[in-house]
Amino acid sequence: MTKKNDGDILKRNGPSVHSSNPCFSRREFLFMGGIIFTAATASQCWSSGNSSLIIIEQANGLVVGDPSKCVGCRRCELACSEFNDGKASPVISRIKISRNLNPWISNPGVKQFGPGTFGNGLVIQDLCKQCPHPVPCANACPHNAIVLAPNTKARVVDSAKCVGCKICQRACPWDMISFDPDTNRATKCFLCNGNPKCVAACPAEALKYVPWCDLTKIERPRISPNTFISPSKASTCIECH
Amino acid sequence: MANYGGWVGKTLRVDLSNGNISIENTLERYKDYLGGTGIGYKVLWDEVPAGTQPFDPVNRIVFGVGPLAGTGAPCNGRTAITTLWPTCWPKSLVASGHMGGNFAAELKYAGFDAIIIYGKADQPVWLCILDGKAEIRDARNLWGEGIRRTSMEISRQMGPRASVAAIGQAGENLVPMSVVINSHSHSAGGVGSVMGSKNLKAIGVLGTGSVRIAGNKEEWEKAVNYHLSLLGANNQHVVPDSPQKWSEYYGPTRWVASPGRRWGAASSSIDTGSCDPHNLNRIAYRTNNAAFFLGERAWKYTVRGNGCSSCPIRCHTILKVPSVSSKYGIPEIGQNTCVGMLFGRNFFRSFPDGPKGETSIEACMVGMSLADDLGIWDNYGQMQRDFQELYYSGILKEKVGSKEFKSYSWDEYEKGSPNFLFKLLRGIALKRDELTTALGMGTGYHLERWGIPEKDWQERPELSYWKMGHPRHHSSEEAGQTGVIINTQYNRDSQCHSHTNFIRNGLPLHVQKQIAVDIWGSTDAIDAMSAYSPMNVYKAKMAKWSILRKELHDSLSICNWMGPWIASPLKEHNYKGDDSVESLLYSLATGNPKSREELDKDSERIFVLHRALTIRDMQTSDMRTKHDTFPKWIFKDQAGKPPFSSGSSAMDPDDIKLAMDMFYSEMGWDLETGAPRTETYQKLGLQDVADVFDRNGLAVG
Numbered sequence: 001m002t003k004k005n006d007g008d009i010l011k012r013n014g015p016s017v018h019s020s021n022p023c024f025s026r027r028e029f030l031f032m033g034g035i036i037f038t039a040a041t042a043s044q045c046w047s048s049g050n051s052s053l054i055i056i057e058q059a060n061g062l063v064v065g066d067p068s069k070c071v072g073c074r075r076c077e078l079a080c081s082e083f084n085d086g087k088a089s090p091v092i093s094r095i096k097i098s099r100n101l102n103p104w105i106s107n108p109g110v111k112q113f114g115p116g117t118f119g120n121g122l123v124i125q126d127l128c129k130q131c132p133h134p135v136p137c138a139n140a141c142p143h144n145a146i147v148l149a150p151n152t153k154a155r156v157v158d159s160a161k162c163v164g165c166k167i168c169q170r171a172c173p174w175d176m177i178s179f180d181p182d183t184n185r186a187t188k189c190f191l192c193n194g195n196p197k198c199v200a201a202c203p204a205e206a207l208k209y210v211p212w213c214d215l216t217k218i219e220r221p222r223i224s225p226n227t228f229i230s231p232s233k234a235s236t237c238i239e240c241h
Numbered sequence: 242m243a244n245y246g247g248w249v250g251k252t253l254r255v256d257l258s259n260g261n262i263s264i265e266n267t268l269e270r271y272k273d274y275l276g277g278t279g280i281g282y283k284v285l286w287d288e289v290p291a292g293t294q295p296f297d298p299v300n301r302i303v304f305g306v307g308p309l310a311g312t313g314a315p316c317n318g319r320t321a322i323t324t325l326w327p328t329c330w331p332k333s334l335v336a337s338g339h340m341g342g343n344f345a346a347e348l349k350y351a352g353f354d355a356i357i358i359y360g361k362a363d364q365p366v367w368l369c370i371l372d373g374k375a376e377i378r379d380a381r382n383l384w385g386e387g388i389r390r391t392s393m394e395i396s397r398q399m400g401p402r403a404s405v406a407a408i409g410q411a412g413e414n415l416v417p418m419s420v421v422i423n424s425h426s427h428s429a430g431g432v433g434s435v436m437g438s439k440n441l442k443a444i445g446v447l448g449t450g451s452v453r454i455a456g457n458k459e460e461w462e463k464a465v466n467y468h469l470s471l472l473g474a475n476n477q478h479v480v481p482d483s484p485q486k487w488s489e490y491y492g493p494t495r496w497v498a499s500p501g502r503r504w505g506a507a508s509s510s511i512d513t514g515s516c517d518p519h520n521l522n523r524i525a526y527r528t529n530n531a532a533f534f535l536g537e538r539a540w541k542y543t544v545r546g547n548g549c550s551s552c553p554i555r556c557h558t559i560l561k562v563p564s565v566s567s568k569y570g571i572p573e574i575g576q577n578t579c580v581g582m583l584f585g586r587n588f589f590r591s592f593p594d595g596p597k598g599e600t601s602i603e604a605c606m607v608g609m610s611l612a613d614d615l616g617i618w619d620n621y622g623q624m625q626r627d628f629q630e631l632y633y634s635g636i637l638k639e640k641v642g643s644k645e646f647k648s649y650s651w652d653e654y655e656k657g658s659p660n661f662l663f664k665l666l667r668g669i670a671l672k673r674d675e676l677t678t679a680l681g682m683g684t685g686y687h688l689e690r691w692g693i694p695e696k697d698w699q700e701r702p703e704l705s706y707w708k709m710g711h712p713r714h715h716s717s718e719e720a721g722q723t724g725v726i727i728n729t730q731y732n733r734d735s736q737c738h739s740h741t742n743f744i745r746n747g748l749p750l751h752v753q754k755q756i757a758v759d760i761w762g763s764t765d766a767i768d769a770m771s772a773y774s775p776m777n778v779y780k781a782k783m784a785k786w787s788i789l790r791k792e793l794h795d796s797l798s799i800c801n802w803m804g805p806w807i808a809s810p811l812k813e814h815n816y817k818g819d820d821s822v823e824s825l826l827y828s829l830a831t832g833n834p835k836s837r838e839e840l841d842k843d844s845e846r847i848f849v850l851h852r853a854l855t856i857r858d859m860q861t862s863d864m865r866t867k868h869d870t871f872p873k874w875i876f877k878d879q880a881g882k883p884p885f886s887s888g889s890s891a892m893d894p895d896d897i898k899l900a901m902d903m904f905y906s907e908m909g910w911d912l913e914t915g916a917p918r919t920e921t922y923q924k925l926g927l928q929d930v931a932d933v934f935d936r937n938g939l940a941v942g
Contacts, residue, residue, distance in 0.1 A: 068508040073549070074343075078312065090346075091350070203469075
């Protein structure tokens, strides 16, 4: 993605944390919350006195998919896992194709098709929405292991803090947190530090890395999330809400 | 044992007779055979005694994939299924079928490199493979169902990510012309009835595992992108079929993308546009085999390209033809490629609105819908050619008796009505009457049943029949003597694309000849199609190379239909590709560095083991006269032109004799019998084969 301000209109006018949560700017939040703002975490995360981490900043961009162009080859999943993790593994891929590839199996007898190769042919790419505040996965993490990436502002798993409890997996309404059984750590889309491998790997131009916009109000959840927030974070929330 | 990447390390062994399931180490037993067909041939050599029939419980059916399956190496979706071939006539011999789709990758993620199945279950079962474990499950409620419903029922039990390989009613009823299918439309011919004979309805696989890349991940990324840069369209056609701004050449290829040609039935129509080969993000638009086979009309019905896991070339096309739903009562969406797509159309000699009109597309839709659900194989179009010939010659009427003959609507057939297909194809799957039973046996057994000498079929170039019940698959009509040699070597159609994909890649002859020098040592290795020069040793080298690359691809699990990658669309490289790209990917993925030559030796071992299995099961080492035969029609040109004249595809008998001599020499085989010598087996590490042949008198010194 270029560094042009071409996303600003969406950011200003689209539904975002600032408009959808009638609250305050980041500076205001800082001031009101009286939170100690340390240099080390300045652009990445919030750290309150009791270490509870609340992400307020938006991501710079996100990856979006065009289902009508997806050809179902899964090269994006393979690029995500091979080029980042050194192994081909659709289940740890942070873009999810495989689970949508096959039939619409709920009612195989009828001729009314849903998506999938057994249905109308559409393959819907599931992608991380880089959620605005309140970021469900980050809020659910009892270990503050989901933090902001420095350049992209992507919400990423800090594997040094992650203990593999999988609470974040249950918190994401779109079921976008992966769990790596080899490392026993959660993992999620980190936008490949601004150069997403999935976008580069797509042979059908079906994926794009675009300036961030809020898809969380548009796309239906995939699962009923567990909205657990740890008590220490809840107490931080109270400071604003 | 070293910790290799690529392979996941386990092979599943299932005895359906007693329900025993065990796991063995892939690398301890099969590393020298790589995977895929290599594992298949090895298992048949070790475990299936000579004289076994395809439906005997002791026959093995081996689902093998290789170290590249499931990785991001381009085009690795193929599962090789090796068994005793039920349509190989007059005696069943070893052969393999190959299916694409997602099965190969999912098998790896589930933790297995291969599945070896034998025995016979007491009642219908399906095999559930889930994350390193396997279980035999009751399939009585699935028996009698089509492939689509079976796949969905099993997906419902295992989860939507499962890949299900299932047989239809044809396989259940032991119709030799039957397939196994996974991922909706990806079939492997010939093996459905072998599964049926074991009461095995389906295999469902699902895994959360991974395939480890042993090499450095940055190097792997570079290697994968390098391979992608060499890709063309389907069949590795490297120039477009119409003039494009970026292209120096164009020709009759499968690279059909062009501005204005649109996937018309996509939810929002998509222009295939300019596909400059340097843009790796548009590879998927290059190919549309519906448009290639069915003509311009197919564009408006195209939903998208489809295909295998990891393959950017989408050789299957999803079509949406709304009219077929109300007209024929079938789903408006269908998908397949090549002879699978043409399954229904090819039964008809003509259609009311011409060969590429609406009715021909409807016939394709009806054919795909029926054949891919009932699970019928067409033997590379031979079933349809046989049917047309038998009908129009009057033989069919004579053989089936008047009562049965009258039960079919021949008016409808001659008019080209797709409605005709329903009764015929369902009949084949159910062995309903004489006609359908005979068609379902495969050409060799069918002709025998009806008292027609095989040689009658071998004199007629338009029937494309080769030998042993199977047709030619890219022979003299495209690749002269090289094509003939390749077509003599297998026990079904040869399925080799290494030669034809190069010959027909669309590049001008002088450019191809420069590449031929690099690969086979001389410009003389290739000729223009139908302007053949007499045999020379470089053609024999090309034939050997082509076969070994086929076996290499089938064992590594990369697609021989998309390869080989010795030519590329890159003008700045003089259109050269790279014949060691397989070695690059293999070495990085597995961490077991092997040069091109070392992999060539592995594939020679695999191919020679196939040869040994053929010799053992035919109980003769005289391959030259008993096995490596060719039909008489190769010596005829349809326009009557003599061999070696421009425009003639005719071969010359003495020249073909020389071609076989030269090929056997290249292989290091005995010229008189065409059998590998004892020292050839020893050189390739097949001492056990040499020992067996020494004992039973099949050795050739």
